[in-house]
Amino acid sequence: MIRSRLSRPDRLMPTVSLGLVLVAFLCTPLVSGKPLALFDLYNALQGFAQLGLLALAIGITMIAGEFDLSVVGTYALGGMLAVEFGQTSPVLGVLVAMVAGAAVGMSQGGLIAWLRIPSMPVTLATYIALLGLTYAISGGLSTTYPNGDATLWVDQTIAGIFSPRSLLTLAAFLSAALLLGFTRLGRELRAIGGDRRASRVAGVGVERRLVGLFTASGTLAGLGGALLSYSFASANPDPGLQPLILAAVGALLGGVSLAGGRGTPTGLLAGTLSVALLAQIVAVTAIPDYSTQLLYAALLAVIVAIESPGLRHVLPPRWSRNRQADLPTPAGTREAAGRP
Amino acid sequence: MSAPATGGPLDAFLRVEGLARSFNGVPAVRDVSFTVGAGEIHALCGHNGAGKSTVVKMLSGQLAPDGGRVVVEGAVVEPNSRRAAQRMGVALVDQELSVVPALTVLENMLLGDVTAPFVNRRRAAAARCRRILDDMGLAHIDPDQPLAALGIGERQLVEIAKALSQDARLVILDEPTATLSDAETEHVFAAIRRVAGMGCSVIFVSHRLSEVLELCASVTVLRDGRSVATIPTEDLTVDELIVRMLGSAPHRLSGTRGPDRGDGRAMRIEHLHVPGRLVDFTLTATAGRVHALAGQLGSGASDALRALAGLQPQATGTVELNDRRVPLRHPARAARAGIAFVSNDRKSEGLFLGMSVERNLLATRLPGLARAGVVRPRRERRAALSLAQRSGLPEYRLDAEVLALSGGNQQKVFVGRCLGRDDVHVLLLDEPTRGVDVGGRAEIHRLLREAADRGLVVIFASTELDELLELGDVIITMRDGQVVGRYEGEVDGALLMRDMTHEADGT
Numbered sequence: 029m030i031r032s033r034l035s036r037p038d039r040l041m042p043t044v045s046l047g048l049v050l051v052a053f054l055c056t057p058l059v060s061g062k063p064l065a066l067f068d069l070y071n072a073l074q075g076f077a078q079l080g081l082l083a084l085a086i087g088i089t090m091i092a093g094e095f096d097l098s099v100v101g102t103y104a105l106g107g108m109l110a111v112e113f114g115q116t117s118p119v120l121g122v123l124v125a126m127v128a129g130a131a132v133g134m135s136q137g138g139l140i141a142w143l144r145i146p147s148m149p150v151t152l153a154t155y156i157a158l159l160g161l162t163y164a165i166s167g168g169l170s171t172t173y174p175n176g177d178a179t180l181w182v183d184q185t186i187a188g189i190f191s192p193r194s195l196l197t198l199a200a201f202l203s204a205a206l207l208l209g210f211t212r213l214g215r216e217l218r219a220i221g222g223d224r225r226a227s228r229v230a231g232v233g234v235e236r237r238l239v240g241l242f243t244a245s246g247t248l249a250g251l252g253g254a255l256l257s258y259s260f261a262s263a264n265p266d267p268g269l270q271p272l273i274l275a276a277v278g279a280l281l282g283g284v285s286l287a288g289g290r291g292t293p294t295g296l297l298a299g300t301l302s303v304a305l306l307a308q309i310v311a312v313t314a315i316p317d318y319s320t321q322l323l324y325a326a327l328l329a330v331i332v333a334i335e336s337p338g339l340r341h342v343l344p345p346r347w348s349r350n351r352q353a354d355l356p357t358p359a360g361t362r363e364a365a366g367r368p
Numbered sequence: 369m370s371a372p373a374t375g376g377p378l379d380a381f382l383r384v385e386g387l388a389r390s391f392n393g394v395p396a397v398r399d400v401s402f403t404v405g406a407g408e409i410h411a412l413c414g415h416n417g418a419g420k421s422t423v424v425k426m427l428s429g430q431l432a433p434d435g436g437r438v439v440v441e442g443a444v445v446e447p448n449s450r451r452a453a454q455r456m457g458v459a460l461v462d463q464e465l466s467v468v469p470a471l472t473v474l475e476n477m478l479l480g481d482v483t484a485p486f487v488n489r490r491r492a493a494a495a496r497c498r499r500i501l502d503d504m505g506l507a508h509i510d511p512d513q514p515l516a517a518l519g520i521g522e523r524q525l526v527e528i529a530k531a532l533s534q535d536a537r538l539v540i541l542d543e544p545t546a547t548l549s550d551a552e553t554e555h556v557f558a559a560i561r562r563v564a565g566m567g568c569s570v571i572f573v574s575h576r577l578s579e580v581l582e583l584c585a586s587v588t589v590l591r592d593g594r595s596v597a598t599i600p601t602e603d604l605t606v607d608e609l610i611v612r613m614l615g616s617a618p619h620r621l622s623g624t625r626g627p628d629r630g631d632g633r634a635m636r637i638e639h640l641h642v643p644g645r646l647v648d649f650t651l652t653a654t655a656g657r658v659h660a661l662a663g664q665l666g667s668g669a670s671d672a673l674r675a676l677a678g679l680q681p682q683a684t685g686t687v688e689l690n691d692r693r694v695p696l697r698h699p700a701r702a703a704r705a706g707i708a709f710v711s712n713d714r715k716s717e718g719l720f721l722g723m724s725v726e727r728n729l730l731a732t733r734l735p736g737l738a739r740a741g742v743v744r745p746r747r748e749r750r751a752a753l754s755l756a757q758r759s760g761l762p763e764y765r766l767d768a769e770v771l772a773l774s775g776g777n778q779q780k781v782f783v784g785r786c787l788g789r790d791d792v793h794v795l796l797l798d799e800p801t802r803g804v805d806v807g808g809r810a811e812i813h814r815l816l817r818e819a820a821d822r823g824l825v826v827i828f829a830s831t832e833l834d835e836l837l838e839l840g841d842v843i844i845t846m847r848d849g850q851v852v853g854r855y856e857g858e859v860d861g862a863l864l865m866r867d868m869t870h871e872a873d874g875t
Contacts, residue, residue: 036514211487215475222470229430229466231450231480289470 038290041283041331042298048327049302052309059313066188068312073194074183076304078259080197080297081252082271083278084204085245087296090279092241093221093288094147098136099249100272101158102129106253107263108162111173118178118258125254126247132158133246137239162265171263179261193255200248204293214292217241221288277324278303281331302327381406381569382427382538387436388593389422396422398593400436404538409560409570411580411601414590415613415865416831420573421463423590424542427571428460429453440538454482457537459530461544463573463665467515467527473497474511477530496533503562504529505555519644520547525556532559539563540571545579546666557583575664577606577869589613606870610862614833633690635794635825637676640685645671647849649685653825653842655793658816660840661829664868668849669829670712673796676827677709678702689793689825706793708732708786712802712829718782721771725761726752728770728781733789759784760811776808783815795819797828801835813839831868833861 053072057063082099089096106125114121136154140147173179182193190198208214219227220234228234257263282299284291306327310320382404389397397419404410412420425431427438429447437444440456447453450460467476474497478484484493497511504525515523524547531539541560545553560583564570574580580587581601588598589612597612633655640649646668653659663669675683678699687694695701702709711717719728729752730737737748752766759780770778779801786795800816801809816839820826830836836843843859845852845867852867 212478212484215471215479218470219468219475219479222468223466225464226466226468227479229450229460229462229464230468231454231482233449233451289468 037285038283038292038295040334041281042295042302044334045281045302045327045331046298046305048330049305049309053305056309056312059315062312064312068308069189070185070191071311072301072305072308073189074191074259075307076301077191077194077197078252078256079271079274079278079304080194080300081200081248081255083275083282083300083303084200084293084296085248085252086272086275087279087282087284087291087293087299088204088208088217089147089241089245090284090286091221091288091291092217092238093224094140094238094241095286096133096136096147096151096242096245096249097272098132098151098154098158099245099275100267100269101155101162102132102246102249103253103256103271104162104263104265104267105129105132105158105165106250107257107267108165108171108253108265109250110254111171111257111263112165114178114254114258115173115175118175118181121258122251122254125250127250129246129248129250129253130243131246132250133242133244134239136246137242140242141235141238159266166263166265168265170265173257173261173263175258176261178258182255182258193259196251196255198297200251201293201297205297208293213237218289218291221285221290223289274303274324275300277328280328380404381408381441382571383439384423384427385437385439387423387426387438388434389426389431390434395593397426397433400588400590400593400595402588402595402598404569404571405585406569407564407567408586409564409572409584411584411587412571412573412590413577413580413587413609413613415833417592418590418613419593420590421542422593424460424463424540424571424573427453427538428458428462428540450480451482454480454534454536457535459532459534459536459539461528461531461539461541463542463546465520465523465527467523467530469514469516469523472512472514473501473509473518473526476515476526477511477533479530481530481534483535500529500533501526503555504532504559505552521549521552521644524548525552528556529559532563536563536568538569538571540573542573543575543665544572545574545576546664553579575869577609580609581606591615606866607862610865610869614861614865633793633823633825635676635694635827636686636688637672638686640672640675640683640687642668642671642675642680642683642849645680645849646675646683649675649851651827651844651851653794653827655823655825656820657826657841658820658839659825659827660836660843661827661846662831662833662836662840662843662864662868663829663846664831666848667846667868669846670798671849672846673709673798673827673829676702676794677707677796679709703732704791706791708789708792708795710782710786710795710797710800712798714778714782719770719778722769724767725756725770725773725781726766729755729759729761729766729785732785755784755788758787759815774808776804776811779804779808779812780815783812787815787819792824794825794827797826799830800828801830801832809835833864836864837861 082103085099086096106129109128110121110125113124132154136150139145139150183191185191186195208217216232216237219232220237224234278300279296281302282291282295284296306323307320380403385401387397387400388395400419400423412423414420422431426433429450429452432448445456447456447458468479471479474494477497478493494511501507501509501511506522506525509518509522515526528541528544545556548556560570572580572584581604584601586598586600589596591613635653637649637651641647649672661669661672671680674680675696676687678697678701681697683696685696687696689705694705694707715721720731730748734743737743737751753763756763756766761777761780761784770781783800786792801812804812816826837859843855843864845864847868
């Protein structure tokens with residue numbers, strides 16, 4: 029059972045990464061000299077809430093073989109719009125941020141799907157444009173969110189370790205896991221990422237799915253930005269690239285393949301939790317800040333090495349059951365002999 | 369082997385009337401009409417370029433016809449996507465493997481199925497999948513197994529099983545058995561007969577003519593984009609079918625080829641083997657002669673060339689070039705030994721499409737044009753001009769992007785890159801003129817002939833009879849991964865076709 033579970037990289041990688049980080053987290057008292065407190069877990073989950081929706085937004089596009097760089101721009105815009113429109117009604121602010129994110133995502137999805145433009149240039153251009161738009165709305169300055177009640181509410185403690193923000197983020201992961209795990213959307217998404225031509229021939233509505241996917245990605249990023257602004261009581265017009273990089277690291281640790289076709293929301297959840305817990309370990313043990321980056325890199329290296337085809341090829345066959353499948357398929361061996 | 373399903377007085381389920389389709393002004397299908405009865409297994413046969421696959425694409429919603437119409441049960445239909453065609457009850461096994469390795473077997477079975485519910489009903493689907501796999505002789509495959517863990521033949525069987533299990537009213541199978549063993553093919557045929565017995569119409573496209581006669585009730589023969597005849601298979605032999613497909617069969621007289629110069633330089637290939645693809649391939653290819661490997665999809669011709677170029681990681685055997693051993697399974701070492709390979713897929717395995725013609729022509733000879741690692745532009749230009757002249761490419765196109773060239777000129781760049789190099793002794797070409805117009809084709813043939821005349825060993829694989837007869841001094845026919853025959857001098861095109869398409873059982 030365990031062996032069968034671990035034979036699949038989309039399960040192996042998040043299991044190993046979360047397992048390693050959890051063990052390290054439980055060992056932190058040995059370094060810090062202080063026992064672990066519920067507050068440490070709360071903090072880790074707050075870090076997760078900050079990153080989670082962004083990681084989910086990027087992760088689902090990666091599963092379909094795309095990469096949505098614009099999520100950080102949508103994140104910034106969502107935060108700014110929430111602050112502008114949510115001063116009296118925080119819910120309205122969140123809705124505006126989500127609708128704006130959905131509109132951005134839908135437009136990008138349309139360009140990528142119908143005009144067949146690669147996602148990288150489209151989403152890069154959108155990212156830059158959204159940062160410009162956010163600067164224009166804010167005048168280039170951080171904007172304060174005056175609704176203190178909302179700020180207190182989003183971060184209030186629930187059951188010692190949760191907050192409404194972390195619970196909302198967990199709910200988003202749960203919804204994605206249910207939707208992709210129990211409906212045809214999950215297999216279609218992975219099929220689109222795995223082999224787009226074959227998916228089309230099989231009858232998958234590839235274009236519609238891509239538009240829907242980018243819409244979902246934009247909505248999640250907008251929501252993430254809004255919740256972060258409420259939590260910080262201000263919106264920053266430029267969040268920098270750190271959130272994007274950490275979200276991508278979370279996705280990779282979660283077993284999502286950069287080549288597409290592989291990954292699950294539960295894997296993404298484990299990957300993002302690994303990143304958040306690692307940050308908390310650094311905070312608790314008071315080791316220098318720069319160690320965080322080194323630890324992320326080391327963890328990523330371990331995880332990527334575990335599933336590298338090269339490693340599997342040098343292992344004995346019983347350790348690498350898919351060895352045969354990794355062999356390259358000759359080009360054209362299934363091609364048409366009589367193609368016009 | 370069981371008898372074919374009889375034609376019988378069947379109600380016409382599908383009527384194709386005057387279907388036509390062009391690509392960039394070049395007609396691929398000009399006028400195709402045929403009728404398929406309910407529950408009938410109907411074959412589409414034709415030589416390469418006859419238009420079979422284009423007809424299949426139009427019927428399955430992948431291409432819109434320019435003219436003609438498709439009538440299903442008396443009503444004109446216009447399927448504009450695969451999904452729309454599926455809703456009309458059309459299932460397809462595409463000629464290119466169209467299952468997704470990233471998914472499990474079960475997920476592949478359900479992928480794109482319009483009848484599958486939005487919310488997965490895993491247990492019911494798995495039980496159904498189990499039944500279908502058992503029927504197809506795949507009892508050893510677990511529905512939850514990743515497809516990536518299966519071999520090519522098993523993946524093909526999964527795709528066929530999927531199409532046959534969709535409760536479709538018309539199943540189209542385009543070259544479904546090209547990569548299957550005889551035992552696997554028998555399972556497929558049994559499943560096809562079963563669905564036909566339940567009233568589902570089947571269109572079967574295959575180069576394996578004995579299979580067509582065994583399985584199908586009638587066959588529509590296509591030639592040059594036109595349907596030339598629809599004939600019940602019970603009145604037909606393989607030879608008659610070949611004659612119908614070719615019209616007047618091409619024929620080559622003896623004495624049109626130059627004799628073997630016999631200067632001793634040769635490539636000796638002994639017992640070359642690629643698991644599941646090529647069995648015991650042995651050939652001595654002498655320098656100065658053009659050797660043609662004649663084989664259809666799955667014949668092993670392409671695999672033999674790829675193995676010689678070091679591109680088959682599982683290849684075994686002995687290869688010697690001018691009495692020196694050539695390592696297998698290592699493309700770089702094969703290239704160092706003097707083997708140049710022109711793939712059948714110039715776009716992904718050959719050319720740098722976004723770069724200039726000059727850069728492409730010189731890509732494999734930069735060390736010879738450089739001093740201390742720095743390429744000297746004047747020398748580079750001179751070499752490019754000389755190569756362009758030799759390859760028949762106009763000088764003024766040297767700076768153009770390869771992407772902007774026609775298929776013929778692109779192929780000339782690809783072949784030209786291998787010419788005029790002292791370190792190349794063997795030229796291997798897989799489908800050297802695929803997608804090339806008549807003029808470009810003659811130019812490429814001239815280049816290959818010149819290369820042979822300069823003392824290179826030239827081996828090419830092709831499915832085109834005309835090309836095989838025109839260019840090959842020695843023609844080796846292949847089928848199912850094995851050599852069937854070897855021809856020199858006078859050769860009858862129909863004989864080659866028979867070798868390439870038919871079991872050697874005397875039928």
